[in-house]
Amino acid sequence: MSTAQNRPPVMEIQRVSMSFGGVQALDDVSFGVDEGRILALIGPNGAGKTTLLNVIAGTLTPTAGGVRYRGHKLNGLPTHQRVRLGIGRTFQQALVFGEMTVLENALVGCHVQGRSELFGAVIRLPYVRREEEDARLEALRVLNLVGLGSKADVPASALTFGQQRLLAIARALAARPSLLLLDEPAAGLNRMEKNDLGDLMRRIQEMGTTVVLVEHDMELVMRLAEWVVVLDHGRHLAEGTAREIRRNQAVIGAYLGAEVA
Amino acid sequence: MNTRVVPLSRRRDWLGLAGLVLVLGTLPLWLSSPYALSTLVLIGIYSIVTIGLCLLMGYAGQISLGQAAFFGLGAYASAILTVRLHWSPWLALPAAALLTGLIALLFGLPMFRLRGHYLAMGTLAFGFIVELVLNEWKAYTGGPSGLPGIPRLTIAGTPLRTDMVYYYLVWGFAILALVLGLNIVNSRFGRALRAIRASETAAQSLGIDVARYKLLTFVVSAVYASVAGSLYAHYMIFVSPTAFDFSTSVRLVLMATVGGLASIWGAPLGTALVMLLTLGLRELVPLVGGSNSGEFQIIAYGFLLVLIMLYMPAGLTVWLTRTWSQQRPRWEQGLAVARARLAGRR
Numbered sequence: 001m002s003t004a005q006n007r008p009p010v011m012e013i014q015r016v017s018m019s020f021g022g023v024q025a026l027d028d029v030s031f032g033v034d035e036g037r038i039l040a041l042i043g044p045n046g047a048g049k050t051t052l053l054n055v056i057a058g059t060l061t062p063t064a065g066g067v068r069y070r071g072h073k074l075n076g077l078p079t080h081q082r083v084r085l086g087i088g089r090t091f092q093q094a095l096v097f098g099e100m101t102v103l104e105n106a107l108v109g110c111h112v113q114g115r116s117e118l119f120g121a122v123i124r125l126p127y128v129r130r131e132e133e134d135a136r137l138e139a140l141r142v143l144n145l146v147g148l149g150s151k152a153d154v155p156a157s158a159l160t161f162g163q164q165r166l167l168a169i170a171r172a173l174a175a176r177p178s179l180l181l182l183d184e185p186a187a188g189l190n191r192m193e194k195n196d197l198g199d200l201m202r203r204i205q206e207m208g209t210t211v212v213l214v215e216h217d218m219e220l221v222m223r224l225a226e227w228v229v230v231l232d233h234g235r236h237l238a239e240g241t242a243r244e245i246r247r248n249q250a251v252i253g254a255y256l257g258a259e260v261a
Numbered sequence: 262m263n264t265r266v267v268p269l270s271r272r273r274d275w276l277g278l279a280g281l282v283l284v285l286g287t288l289p290l291w292l293s294s295p296y297a298l299s300t301l302v303l304i305g306i307y308s309i310v311t312i313g314l315c316l317l318m319g320y321a322g323q324i325s326l327g328q329a330a331f332f333g334l335g336a337y338a339s340a341i342l343t344v345r346l347h348w349s350p351w352l353a354l355p356a357a358a359l360l361t362g363l364i365a366l367l368f369g370l371p372m373f374r375l376r377g378h379y380l381a382m383g384t385l386a387f388g389f390i391v392e393l394v395l396n397e398w399k400a401y402t403g404g405p406s407g408l409p410g411i412p413r414l415t416i417a418g419t420p421l422r423t424d425m426v427y428y429y430l431v432w433g434f435a436i437l438a439l440v441l442g443l444n445i446v447n448s449r450f451g452r453a454l455r456a457i458r459a460s461e462t463a464a465q466s467l468g469i470d471v472a473r474y475k476l477l478t479f480v481v482s483a484v485y486a487s488v489a490g491s492l493y494a495h496y497m498i499f500v501s502p503t504a505f506d507f508s509t510s511v512r513l514v515l516m517a518t519v520g521g522l523a524s525i526w527g528a529p530l531g532t533a534l535v536m537l538l539t540l541g542l543r544e545l546v547p548l549v550g551g552s553n554s555g556e557f558q559i560i561a562y563g564f565l566l567v568l569i570m571l572y573m574p575a576g577l578t579v580w581l582t583r584t585w586s587q588q589r590p591r592w593e594q595g596l597a598v599a600r601a602r603l604a605g606r607r
Contacts (some may be wrong), residue, residue, distance in 0.1 A: 088467075114466035116449050121451070
């Protein structure tokens with residue numbers, strides 16, 4: 001890891017392999033993610049990028065290897081507990097809660113910060129109300145951050161596709177992640193929306209959040225990512241700065257090969 | 262931006278509650294038949310079960326085909342504690358609820374580690390097991406012939422004898438069940454449930470322990486059923502296994518679905534409708550030459566369910582509120598025209 005600082009990476013992917021039946025989706029992948037950076041994970045279709053995100057988030061258990069996060073081994077830890085450790089994520093599909101309002105979606109994002117349980121909810125203890133009020137403020141804050149503050153009371157299903165994407169990011173931010181995994185956030189967005197998304201990611205980074213970004217849009221990757229990791233057929237093919245990766249012959253070959261195939 | 266957003270539904274809930282209390286409070290004054298009153302008591306009791314079921318089915322997205330078993334556990338626990346062990350009914354009721362909740366917890370613990378419709382299968386089996394125990398454990402339950410001599414609930418030492426008193430008591434419980442249910446729905450817990458129903462994957466990614474929330478809701482629904490069961494036992498002063506069989510479970514699911522799973526407001530509405538329909542059928546079927554047996558009821562339930570699914574798939578409550586908001590402008594316009602005419606005439 002050619003980092004300037006000598007701090008240990010916030011997350012280390014350690015020799016992760018994942019096979020589904022006979023298909024080797026990930027094959028002995030290792031790399032580190034430095035704190036506060038935007039790291040892009042790229043590669044041709046089927047390279048194993050989303051699989052790796054699922055391994056990090058805890059949706060999938062790797063067949064070998066593991067993930068180390070802030071010194072903890074994450075092996076066997078279920079998704080919802082990883083969120084409590086500060087690992088947030090979004091999906092390729094926005095997966096917003098369509099029947100709920102935009103504000104309620106963001107409020108669900110605040111879930112991990114709350115402590116109120118069933119009992120408190122049933123009889124509406126004073127601290128539950130206070131907590132609810134705090135959550136509302138936090139939810140409005142993240143909605144304003146992504147520019148959806150004015151849509152708070154609209155049902156999420158009424159938002160455009162791009163707005164739903166932003167809502168999914170807001171929702172994940174409400175949990176105050178220190179590491180945010182974004183799975184193709186720009187797919188299907190128009191040029192202007194992509195620009196806004198880029199600005200938003202810069203702001204997220206400025207808040208101190210580390211971002212791992214799976215993305216096909218090379219322009220966006222080149223503009224944002226300080227470090228790029230390239231996967232190909234489940235293997236770690238290369239990593240480096242965006243500029244280095246653009247000139248890497250192996251990477252160019254992999255992409256050309258994918259296009260020919 | 263420091264706007265305090267108060268969801269509209271909250272205000273509507275309070276209005277609805279005020280209306281419900283008003284209607285229910287004055288309803289017995291209009292009714293002369295004691296039969297009608299006892300029907301209303303039963304509707305109240307079943308409503309408590311269906312409110313819990315609505316939380317489970319509508320909010321946690323899980324189906325229980327054995328809810329009558331928890332209803333029966335509450336009823337029999339209360340009956341056995343008061344008849345055989347001479348407890349006070351007011352002590353037996355929470356004890357039964359605690360016991361039933363515990364049983365639901367132990368039963369649900371393995372069920373919710375699995376995804377999908379295992380709960381429906383599991384609760385179906387659970388219902389049959391409970392039915393079997395109620396029939397066979399004769400020393401305590403009295404077997405198929407039932408358990409008579411259950412004491413009535415008392416207030417300040419006086420046993421409650423009239424249906425009128427039971428009516429207010431039972432509906433007091435039902436309204437409390439509704440209020441507590443609404444509190445659950447409008448909380449962090451309820452939001453998590455709705456998130457789970459919309460997308461388990463997304464809910465999980467936001468730190469929600471999906472299995473735990475489903476399990477807790479299942480336990481809540483069982484406790485609701487148990488409280489209703491205790492009230493049932495002390496109202497009927499007799500329990501027998503047939504009141505808690507599989508067909509009762511099906512009827513409970515039907516009640517919750519007819520009312521609409523999108524809101525727990527649907528539960529009492531659906532319960533009343535299905536109960537009245539059942540009674541109506543009991544009167545009507547012999548008139549057209551059918552036998553007064555369960556088969557006709559099941560056919561009618563089937564028809565009702567199909568009609569509901571075809572014409573109001575979201576249930577009665579949603580259909581009513583939607584129709585109301587669609588028709589309101591027309592009615593208001595009509596009202597305004599009438600008022601203008603009246604004013605013109607003067």
